[in-house]
Amino acid sequence: MSVESIAVPASREECPAGVPVWQIRVGTRLSRIAAVAGIVLVVALAALPAIASRNLIQDLIFVLTMLTLAQLWNVLAGWGGLVSVGQQAFVGLGAYALFAGIVMAGLDPVAAIPLAGLFAALIAALLGPLLFRLEGPYFAIGSWVAAEALRLICAQFKSLGGGTGMSISPAELSQMFGLKTVQALLGLRPAAARDVLVYWLALLLAVLVTLGIYAFIRSRHGLALAASRDNAAAARSVGVRTARIRHLLWIAVAFATGMVGAVVYLQKARISPDAAFSVTDWTAYVIFIVVIGGVRTIEGPMVGVLLLWGLVTYLAQYGSLYLVVLGTLAILIMLFMPRGVWGAAARRWQWQLFPTQRWLGRTSGTS
Amino acid sequence: MSGFDTIIEGVLLGGVYALFALGLSLIFGIMRLVNLAHGDLILLAAYLVLSATTALGLPLAAASLLVVATMFVLGFVLQRLVLERVLGDDILPPLLVTFGLSIVIQNGLLLGYGADSRRLQAGAFESSSVTLAPGLSVGLAPLTALVTAIAAVALLQLIFYRTSLGRAFRATADNPAIAQLMGVNERNVYAIAVGLSLAVSVIAAIVFGIRASFDPSIGPARLLYAFEAVIIGGLGSLWGTLAGGIVLGLAQAIGGRINPEWQILAGHLTFLAVLMVRPRGLFPARRT
Numbered sequence A: 001m002s003v004e005s006i007a008v009p010a011s012r013e014e015c016p017a018g019v020p021v022w023q024i025r026v027g028t029r030l031s032r033i034a035a036v037a038g039i040v041l042v043v044a045l046a047a048l049p050a051i052a053s054r055n056l057i058q059d060l061i062f063v064l065t066m067l068t069l070a071q072l073w074n075v076l077a078g079w080g081g082l083v084s085v086g087q088q089a090f091v092g093l094g095a096y097a098l099f100a101g102i103v104m105a106g107l108d109p110v111a112a113i114p115l116a117g118l119f120a121a122l123i124a125a126l127l128g129p130l131l132f133r134l135e136g137p138y139f140a141i142g143s144w145v146a147a148e149a150l151r152l153i154c155a156q157f158k159s160l161g162g163g164t165g166m167s168i169s170p171a172e173l174s175q176m177f178g179l180k181t182v183q184a185l186l187g188l189r190p191a192a193a194r195d196v197l198v199y200w201l202a203l204l205l206a207v208l209v210t211l212g213i214y215a216f217i218r219s220r221h222g223l224a225l226a227a228s229r230d231n232a233a234a235a236r237s238v239g240v241r242t243a244r245i246r247h248l249l250w251i252a253v254a255f256a257t258g259m260v261g262a263v264v265y266l267q268k269a270r271i272s273p274d275a276a277f278s279v280t281d282w283t284a285y286v287i288f289i290v291v292i293g294g295v296r297t298i299e300g301p302m303v304g305v306l307l308l309w310g311l312v313t314y315l316a317q318y319g320s321l322y323l324v325v326l327g328t329l330a331i332l333i334m335l336f337m338p339r340g341v342w343g344a345a346a347r348r349w350q351w352q353l354f355p356t357q358r359w360l361g362r363t364s365g366t367s
Numbered sequence B: 001m002s003g004f005d006t007i008i009e010g011v012l013l014g015g016v017y018a019l020f021a022l023g024l025s026l027i028f029g030i031m032r033l034v035n036l037a038h039g040d041l042i043l044l045a046a047y048l049v050l051s052a053t054t055a056l057g058l059p060l061a062a063a064s065l066l067v068v069a070t071m072f073v074l075g076f077v078l079q080r081l082v083l084e085r086v087l088g089d090d091i092l093p094p095l096l097v098t099f100g101l102s103i104v105i106q107n108g109l110l111l112g113y114g115a116d117s118r119r120l121q122a123g124a125f126e127s128s129s130v131t132l133a134p135g136l137s138v139g140l141a142p143l144t145a146l147v148t149a150i151a152a153v154a155l156l157q158l159i160f161y162r163t164s165l166g167r168a169f170r171a172t173a174d175n176p177a178i179a180q181l182m183g184v185n186e187r188n189v190y191a192i193a194v195g196l197s198l199a200v201s202v203i204a205a206i207v208f209g210i211r212a213s214f215d216p217s218i219g220p221a222r223l224l225y226a227f228e229a230v231i232i233g234g235l236g237s238l239w240g241t242l243a244g245g246i247v248l249g250l251a252q253a254i255g256g257r258i259n260p261e262w263q264i265l266a267g268h269l270t271f272l273a274v275l276m277v278r279p280r281g282l283f284p285a286r287r288t
Helices: A029-050 A054-079 A090-103 A107-132 A134-152 A179-186 A190-218 A220-230 A230-237 A240-268 A277-291 A299-316 A318-336 A340-349 B002-031 B040-052 B060-086 B092-113 B141-161 B164-174 B176-181 B184-210 B216-233 B236-256 B260-277
Strands: A020-025 A359-364 B129-133 B136-139
Touching: A020 A054, A029 A054, A029 A190, A029 A359, A029 B184, A054 A190, A054 A220, A054 A240, A054 A277, A054 A299, A054 B060, A090 A107, A090 A134, A090 A277, A107 A134, A107 A240, A107 B260, A134 B092, A134 B216, A179 A190, A190 A220, A190 A240, A220 A230, A220 A240, A220 B236, A230 A240, A240 B040, A240 B092, A277 A299, A277 A318, A277 B092, A299 B040, A318 B060, A318 B092, B002 B040, B002 B136, B002 B141, B002 B164, B002 B184, B002 B260, B040 B060, B040 B092, B040 B184, B040 B216, B060 B092, B060 B184, B092 B216, B129 B184, B136 B141, B141 B164, B141 B236, B164 B176, B164 B184, B164 B236, B176 B184, B216 B260, B236 B260
Parallel strands: none
Antiparallel strands: A020 A359, B129 B136
């Protein structure tokens, strides 16, 4: 059957006046309001360091970096079907590349961040063809093995502290790009100014990654990705290059994840293989954020990270109990509310702040 | 003789890894479920045996039987109440649920037993050894691990190919819908498979717990070794899994002999190398 035989006019111009046509819509009225509110929120967050305490800024660095990681995991596993339990590999690689860049190559920390992302992307490009040989669920454990192998390899670098890790002295970071400006602008001491700078970098990354994923999912490439996940054979038969799109997604996600790792460890200024490659910190929390908030939505990770932040405030002092509660919550949500908190609410009240679903509707051709 | 010792050590270590891997391989083969909590369930079994021997004061053999029964029931219930609800075409839900379970068990054990290293007490058995040849003696415990692994594979093969339960397993693995039409209760078959997987894991836990000390944080590493053994050996073959465990054990023993820091890394790199050269494993099941 040729495409022409389906009675869909190729463009508005060909359509005779008054005849109803099918139209695919993605945007909703709420989403246009949300776009304006989103811009206001980002501007407000960017201006926040002028009035906020250092504690709040540090909390928000945690929230923003976890949000970015959650968005990245969501696009990889939720939309792409590449359920990785090894994303800590790229956080760790980004962090180690940052430290190597500063300590061994004498790079400016801010300039080292994109290089750290590139390094993570390079390793992802090398590992991808190997790990993609593992079908579906086995890819999950395979990515975990790769992360463990990379942790053990990083622990071999004695110049980067070996198995015990290392710190960067504040003196080495005092000449960092932009630091003097922030100090002068907000009248802060170097340590507090570094937090503000890292906060802005984290905000920038969160905004760019969220918008990038949003644009990607709404593009035809996003549709191709979802098709590859749902039925790879069918997707290939309509011309989607499923292997290539997944590989490119895997590399792009590693690139951004590596930059997040670099930003996180620029603030911590102390690294060890066990912390930088921690499956709990960089993958378990991230998965719980996405599951609780809602898989395959842009809003889900935002809701999830705010809930996690709330739980951290009350439960973090209990350590292990906190993780037991989070894990149980994630299991219960998966069983009884598989779309997550946001997904359930969106379905109930038809909310779409960042709509990614395509709606087929009839409109009048003359509109 | 030191090179030869390393090989013996690696082969014996491989027995333990094969035991880790059998339970994982079993439920993947039958229901296409990858249980990310497998390693933590092995640890849970080890702690239950520890409690049964210390708190209840049972002898090791009685404690083992008790825990095998407990874990079988736990597996059955876990499948019927939790896993059954998320099995389907979408691979995401079962992975996320078992990953959540892994975190819950690991941190639950940390709450219940603390972070200290523990070990199962097996009396004189732990330290005694047998002399295989002049100048070559092997610890009785590691040797028992390997023999147990071989026996477990043989027993599972027997169940798979010589019993009606095994026929139901194989039929359900091939085509659950048709198996159901032939009168197989798919839900029960799956639940028994998970129960059996956990029961085998108890054997793995005991053999491992006598050989080495354990703490709640090491569960995920057990999962990774089990997985590596399955993939190195080749999917769909239990004897292959045993061989995969031995290859992994050898890789770790040889790596550890060169440099103690490389022991685990050598295992992971061997796994990646096998994936590169022979993605279907060294001894894959022949497709019929």
